[in-house]
Amino acid sequence: MVNQSEELVIKLQQGDQSGFTAVVELYKDMVYNTAVGIVQNADDADDITQEVFVQVYLSINTFKGESKLSTWLYRITISKALDHEKKKKRKKRFGFVQSIFGNQENESVYPVEFNHPGVQLEKKEKASELFKALKQLPDKQRIAFTLHKLEGQSHQEIAEIMNTSLYAVESLMGRAKNNLRKVLHNYYNEKFSDK
Amino acid sequence: MNKNDHINQLVDDAINSADNIKRAEPKPYLLTRIRARLDHPKETLWEKTGWFVGRPVFAIPILAILIVTNFMVIAFNRPAPVATVTEQLAQGSDEFSLSVSSIYDIENTEP
Numbered sequence: 001m002v003n004q005s006e007e008l009v010i011k012l013q014q015g016d017q018s019g020f021t022a023v024v025e026l027y028k029d030m031v032y033n034t035a036v037g038i039v040q041n042a043d044d045a046d047d048i049t050q051e052v053f054v055q056v057y058l059s060i061n062t063f064k065g066e067s068k069l070s071t072w073l074y075r076i077t078i079s080k081a082l083d084h085e086k087k088k089k090r091k092k093r094f095g096f097v098q099s100i101f102g103n104q105e106n107e108s109v110y111p112v113e114f115n116h117p118g119v120q121l122e123k124k125e126k127a128s129e130l131f132k133a134l135k136q137l138p139d140k141q142r143i144a145f146t147l148h149k150l151e152g153q154s155h156q157e158i159a160e161i162m163n164t165s166l167y168a169v170e171s172l173m174g175r176a177k178n179n180l181r182k183v184l185h186n187y188y189n190e191k192f193s194d195k
Numbered sequence: 196m197n198k199n200d201h202i203n204q205l206v207d208d209a210i211n212s213a214d215n216i217k218r219a220e221p222k223p224y225l226l227t228r229i230r231a232r233l234d235h236p237k238e239t240l241w242e243k244t245g246w247f248v249g250r251p252v253f254a255i256p257i258l259a260i261l262i263v264t265n266f267m268v269i270a271f272n273r274p275a276p277v278a279t280v281t282e283q284l285a286q287g288s289d290e291f292s293l294s295v296s297s298i299y300d301i302e303n304t305e306p
Contacts, residue, residue: 024226032221042219046228049221053229118217126205126212133209149213177210184206192198 005069012060023069024053030070030151031077033118037146038081040114040131044088048080055080067160074151074161078143116150133183141176144169 008026011019031052036045055076063072119127134142140162147153147161159169247253 021226024229028225029218029220033218036219045219046221046225049225050229050232053225054232057229057233116213116216117219119212120215123212126209127216130209130212150216150218180210181206184209185202188202188205192202 006065009060009063009065009069012057013063020053020057023056027070027073028053031073033150034074034077034146035081036116037150038078038142039084040135042117044084045081048077048084051080052076071157071160074147075163078161082139118150129184129187130180133180133187136183137176137179141172141179144172145176145180148173 004026008019008023012023028049032045032049035048035052036042039045039048052073056073063069113128114131115124115128116131134145137145143162144158147158148155153161155169155173156166159166162169248257
C-alpha cells in the first residue's frame with residue numbers, strides 16, 4: 001500500500017503539478033517553522049522556504065525514497081538555513097567593502113530581538129531570551145534543540161534527520177540544555193547586577 | 196528566595212517557554228512566490244558579476260583608471276629625442292672617419 005507522501009513523490013517525479021501543489025500545502029508550515037527557528041528572521045525564513053521547495057521541484061528525481069519525504073525536506077531546510085546564515089555572516093564581514101561601493105541593501109544583518117509567532121503571549125519575553133541564547137550554541141546542538149522543541153520531533157526522528165545515532169542526539173540535547181543554562185544564567189546574572 | 200535561586204527559576208522559565216509552541220506559518224501566497232521563482236530563476240554568479248562590474252559606481256572609476264594608464268603609457272614611451280640620435284650619428288661618423296673626404300684632408304690635419 002502506497003502512503004500519501006509516497007504517492008506525492010511519484011506524482012512529482014512524473015511532473016504532475018498538482019503533486020507539487022500538494023507537497024507545498026502539506027509541508028510549508030513544517031519547512032517554514034524549522035527555518036524560522038534556525039535563522040530567527042521571518043523574511044529570511046520565507047526566502048529559505050521558497051528555496052527549499054524550488055530545490056524539491058528541481059531535484060525530486062534524485063530522491064530515492066530511502067528516507068521519508070519529510071526527513072528529506074528537513075535535511076534540505078537545515079542545509080539551506082545554515083548556508084543562509086553563513087552568507088549573512090560573510091556579508092556582515094564584507095559590509096564595509098560593500099558600503100564603499102554604495103551597496104546598502106543589507107544594513108541589518110541580524111535583528112535585535114526575535115519573537116516566534118507561535119509562542120504564547122505571556123511567555124514572549126522569556127522565549128525571546130531563549131532564542132537569543134540559542135544563537136550562541138554550536139550548529140548541531142542548535143538544530144537538535146530546534147527540531148525537538150519547535151517541531152516536536154522525537155530523538156529517534158532527529159537522529160534520522162541529522163543522519164546520526166540516537167545516542168549522539170541524546171548527547172547533543174544534553175549539551176544543548178547545559179549550554180543554554182550557562183548562557184541564560186550569565187545573562188540574568190548580568191541583568192540583575194546592572195540594576 | 197535568594198538571588199541564585201531566582202536566576203535558576205528564570206533560566207528554567209526561559210527554557211520551558213518553548214514548550215507547546217505553535218508552528219509558525221509562512222506569509223500567504225507562498226505557492227505563487229515559489230512558482231515565480233521557478234519561472235525566473237536567480238541570476239548565476241557570472242550574471243551577478245556582470246551586474247556588479249557594470250554598475251556606474253564600479254565602471255566609471257575603472258574606466259578612469261584605464262584612461263589615465265593609457266595616457267601615462269603614451270607619455271613615458273615617447274620616441275627618443277632627436278638630439279640623442281644626432282649624437283649617436285656623430286659618434287659613428289667619428290669612428291669611421293666619415294667626415295674625411297679626401298687623402299689631402301688626412302695628410303694635412305693641421306689647419
